[in-house]
Amino acid sequence: MKIQGGGLAAWSIKHPIGVSMIAMTVIVLGLAVLSRLAIDLLPQIIYPDIRIRILDEGVPATVMEDQVTRFVEEQLAITEDALNVQSSTDLGIVEIDITFDYGKDIDVALRDASTRLDRAKTQLPDSIQPPEIFKRDPSQIPVIEFVVSSDLMSLVDLRTWTDDILSKWFINLPGVAAAEIGGGVEREIQIIPDQQRLAAMGLSYRNIVETIQSANDDIAIGRLQMPGSEITGRIGGRLNSVEAIRQLPIGRTDNNIIKLHEVAKVVDSSEDERLRIRANGISGIKLAIQKQPNANTNNVVEVVNRQLDWLEEQNVIPPGINVTAVTDQSVYIKQSLKNAATAAISGAILAMLVVYLFLGNLRRTLIIGSAIPIAIMFTFVLMGLGGLTLNIMTLGGLALGVGMLVDNTIVMLENIYRHQCKHEKPLEAGTHAAAEVNGPIIASTSTNLAAILPFLFIGGLTGLLFSELIFTISAAIFASMVIALTLVPAYAAKVTQISNNPIRKMMDGLIGFLQLGYGKVIRFFLKIKLLIIALFIGGFALSLPIFTSGNQILLPNIDDGRIEVRMVSDSGISVDEMDSYVQRIEQIMDAKPETETIFTLVGGSVFGRSQREEPSRAEMTIELVPADQRDISSQEWIKDIRKQIDELQIAGLRVFLFQRGIRGLRTHSGDEDISLRLQGEDFAVMKTVADEIADKMRQIPLLTNVEHSAEEERFEISIKLNRDRAQELGLDMQDLAEAAQTALQGRVISDFLEGNRSYDIRLRLPQEEMNNPQALRSIILFPSSDGSSPLYLGDVAEIELLDTPSRIRRENQMRIVELSAALADGATLGEALIQLDQMRQEIELPTGYTIYDGGQREALEQQQYQNLILLGLALFLVLVVMAIQYESLLNPIIILLSVPFAAIGVAMGIYWIDLPLSMPIWLGTIMLIGIVVNNAILLVNYIELERRHNNNLTEAVIEAVRLRLRPILMTTLSTVMGMLPLAIGFGEGSEMLQPLAIAVVWGLSFSMMVSLLLVPLVYHMFHSIKDRNKFDNQTALT
Structure with a gap:
């Protein structure tokens, strides 16, 4: 009888060796591709956001807004394709975020924004640090962070050792982009003048500044031409020791030279410790390792840890210095990928058990069993061609695909077996069976692909996050069809025994x-x-x-065991007092058996080599033990800790606890689940309205961590110059600013070179003299002359204390107040938004004021x-x-x-x-x-x-x-x-x-x-x- 139909399946039945060799080729190629696939937690996600960060130490938010934020916003607002420009201005720092559409080429946007920023720089104060501009790329988040601590070194020496020695061993490792240092204190040379003695000798601060700057310089003097040679020359005036600074002549009186040490203390000291870093209660220095964008996270962490072990073995890290990992992304990635792989393997085994129960034949079951790994290898090949990485999405896609892989193969195998039971010849049974199900297999595969392929063409976060999952499932489905039409009939036709x-x-x-x-x-x-x-x-x-x-x-909600804590106290609190509060909270957290590591920042925050100093703020990152080693979830842990913190009843301290989920995964531009923006003309009115709205939001049980950006105020010293009096004396605003800076935080007037490092030389008044705002009145502007008394700051200016915003939020160049909240444990976003809408209907806003949504x-x-x-x-x-x-x-x-x-x-x-x-x-x-x-x-x-x-x-x-x-x-x-x-x-x-x-x-x-x-x-x-x-x-x- 002539056999017709069967298509590819009929060919496969006639060529089993050829099919087997093709299958072996797929396995070899799949293993080769698998060994080269990059490993990460998530697919590569590049958000359409650019951030600009500008620092100017100690400058109040209101001044930063007037002198920096407004000018930069004006330029960035006209960046091509920019959808939104938001800014946050705090003490000494401005952060501006530009948001684009997800389809925008972010590299082009970065270049355009950089050009706009360069134009704005010409209008910015000279005192600012060089602005930073960067993409908000999750790959920039450190893959592993350490705290370097020692009982034998001071924080000054430890910071210097970490920066000069330890960090240098990591920066050239494969896949490492940067090794950033944060915290600690750096050495500086402080010049502390005696105001009265300085004035009595007819000298001022300016004499000290000019003397230091002129004496601490190298000046090129040109070339000396000689027969057959040329020699360059310079006047070497760099100060090379602290004693040399002390012996500098700064003036003369009655034919006597006045040395600097006669009118001021010259102290080899350190900058003020305004930011404190701890790991599990031990003070230290933060060392953060960033990976290159396309580097494998697990490989980078493994290389860094190997290098660390080698440094300890070679005594590069001397005894007495401890390097403790406080965050390690690879731990969660490894466990997550292991669990996804386990789910895929377990699913394959369960599917094969079902097949065995129905077929009752081990050889036929093994045909299905062999089809699964071959289909997975085929999928790996397609993943490699598609440029995918091995992450929880692609492995999850394989785990989902395993169940779907067996669908087509079962249809083919079962139909061949049914024809064999009719005692048809092997070739006839296989060909007839294939002819019957070829069409349905192709149709069902096509419908599977048709249902999910649209996901590959959607934009936004959904497209970025799930596109690799869909690609992997699609590849697995396609692979299952090919195998069902080739491998299965080729092998099934050889198994002719009827199970009994x-x-x-x-x-x-x-x-x-x-x-x-x-x-x-x-x-x-x-x-x-x-x-x-x-x-x-x-x-x-x-x-x-x-x-x-x-x-x-x-x-x-992803429970990765990472808890973030943010603490805010009343304005004006000292770092020491804030630290005492934080230590009490640390003790509570450390006592919990689920706590593995506690990383603490008191007095501000650190980002890269930059840091924000805010004595009234503190941050903590808590890593819990893995989920399989604890009996409670992260949210339950937070609930228990929040209750214990409330029992402490620390006046003026607000504590916010968050379970953020996967690091770097953001569903919107902000940080919180719920966000409302209030806009209007008068900031004081906005604050009053925001207070009222925040009180109502706190009454919604589905919300927690309710706050608003105008909630915290800061005392600001205002010095108002008597312009007529100043004109008579030849003073200007710059004179007053320099005097005030010297009195408060001091002024960096030059630098001091020792070896390969440069240290600041700071001019400042004794801190014990500047212990209240009115003490500024006693700052001497000009020394006495002709027996007259010195000119004090209080003679030409009024000094008062003002309440000013601690943080100023702006959106599209207008001031706003942002109200934010997190979802309570068990609450969902949709339910919270419904209750929030009901609350908003009860609010009567003043004329000219609007409220609109941000957040999710x-x-x-x-x-x-x-x-x-x-x-x-x-x-x-x-x-x-x-x-x-x-x-x-x-x-x-x-x-x-x-x-x-x-x-x-x-x-x-x-x-x-x-x-x-x-x-x-x-x-x-x-x-x-x-x-x-x-x-x-x-x-x-x-x-x-x-x-x-x-x-x-x-x-x-x-x-x-x-x-x-x-x-x-x-x-x-x-x-x-x-x-x-x-x-x-x-x-x-x-x-x-x-x-x-x-x-x-x-x-x-x-x-x-x-x-x-x-x-x-x-x-x-x-x-x-x-x-x-x-x-x-x-x-x-x-």
Whole structure:
């Protein structure tokens, strides 16, 4: 008998050795690509944001706003394609963020913004540090951070050693971009004049400044031409010792030279310790290692740790110095990837167990078992070609794909086995079976791809975060189709033994019993099909509120065991007093058994080599032990700690605790879940209104950590010059500014070279003399002359203390007050926004003042809109694929009608497990569109085949669904079991994809009932109408 059909499967059956060699090639290539794939926690995410940071030590926020923020904003606002410009101005620091659309080339935007910044620099004060401009790239977050501490070294020496020696051993390591130092204190030479003695000798601060600057310089004097040679020359005047500074002559009186040490103390000291760093209660220096953008995080950390071990072995790190890791991204990455890989392997094993139970034959089961790793290797090859990395998204995609991998292979294998049971010859059985299922396999694969491919073309964070997941799943689905059409028939045709073992007999008996009962059920349901269809429609209607409720979030909460704490006290507090508060809180946290490390910053914050000094602020980062080593979640830990902190009753101290989730993953431009922006003309009015709104927000139980940007005020010394008096004396504002700076924090007037390092020379008054604002009145501006008294600052200026904003927020060049809050434990974003909207309706704003949303609301609304677009597009593309396959619309519509009812299963899962709606759930629901139709396609295809042999529609439907019961049960259960480990969600990193897997598992489980019950009824109903109309038309013609 001549065998026709079978296509690629028929060729594979005839060429098993060729197929095997191709499979081996795929394995080798897959392993080669796998060894070269970069490893990271998340796909590479480049946010469309640029940040500019400008520092000017000690300058109040109001002055920074007038002298820096306004000028820079004006230029940056006209950056091409800029959507939004926001700024935050604090004591001595301005941070400006420019936001672009996600489609913008961020490198082009950075160049354009840099050009605008260069133009603004010409209008900025000379005292500012060079502005920093950078992309807000998660790769810039340190991959590992250390605190260097010692009982044998002072903080000055420890800072110098860490900067000069330790950090240099890391900066040239493979993959390392920078080794940044923060905290500690640096050496400086302080000149502390005796005001009265200086004035009595007719000298002023300016004499000291001019003497130091003129004496501490190298001046080139040109070249000396000689026969056959040329020599350059200079006057070497650099000061090379502290004693040389002390002996500098600064004036003369009665023929006596006045040396600097006669009118001032010259002290080899250090800068004030205004920022304190600790690791587990031990003071030290922060060393942060940043990786290069495309470097492998795990590899970089491993190289750094190896280098650290080597330095200790070689005594480069001397005894008595401890280098303690306080954050290490690789730990969470390794554990997350391990858990994702475990889920994939566990899923594959469970899927194979299902196959073995149904087939009862180990050799046939091993065919499926071999198909899974080959498909995964094929997927790795495609990942390499696509430039993907190995992360929780791609591994999660493989874990999800494992369940879907076996679908096509089972269909082919089971059909070949069914023909073999008819005692057909091996080649005939394989070819006939392949010819029957080639079309459905290609159709089901095409619908799977059609349902999820639209995700690859969406923008925003969703596209950045999930595109690699979708690519991986798509690659796995494509690989499963190729293997189902090649490897499976090639091997299955060689296994001709008909299973007759106890397991097979038991399953045959069970399936036979189910088929008998199922046939009777379908026969009965066909008589009441309208009622059954109505019941399904009712179930769908009841499930809709689950998808439209306020129980929604953007992304699942990730418990990576990292807690951030921010503490703010009353303005004017000293670093010492703030530190005493922080130490009491440290003790509480250290006593918790779940606490692994505590990293503390008191008096400000550190970013790179820059730092912000704010005595009334402190930050802590707590790393908890891994999730499998503790009995409580991070949120439960926070709840317990917050209660204990409240019991301390520290007056004026506000403590905010956050469980941020994955470092570098931001769903919006701000830091908090909830953000409201208040805009108006008068800042004082805005503060009053913001206080009222904040009080109302604190009454919403779903919110915590409520605060607003104008809440904290700072005392500011205001010196007002008597201009007429100053004019008479020849004084100007610069004279007053220099005198005041000298009195308060001192002025850096030159530098001091020793070896390869440069140290500041600072002129300052004794701190004990400047202990209150009115002490500034006693600053001597000019010395006495002709027996007259010296001129004091109080003679030409008024000094007063003012309340000024501690932080000034601006958006699009206008002042705003930002109100922010975090979600309480168990609260969802959607529910919180509903209550927030109700609160806003009760607020009566003054005329001219507006309030609008920031935070995650816009991102949530955009996600909801994208979900609807994706849902509609997926349904349309699946319909198109099936219409092409069937060259008809009736059967595709019948199959597509089964899709919405899978949502009943998803809704049941969400309700039962009490999950909030999130992007992964929507992704899983949309993925179901392609998966659910697989069984329906096979079922309708077999009904069509049966109708060719049986003109009775009812009998054809019953016989087809009875025969397809086994493969439908087999494919559905194997897919569900393959995804089950991911749905259960063991260990770190599982929270991101667990909701997706839950949606698929519950939806697919329910869709099995839809395929087995609803699809036959809908098919029967539509085709009964079609046959009746066809008969009526024929009757009318005759």
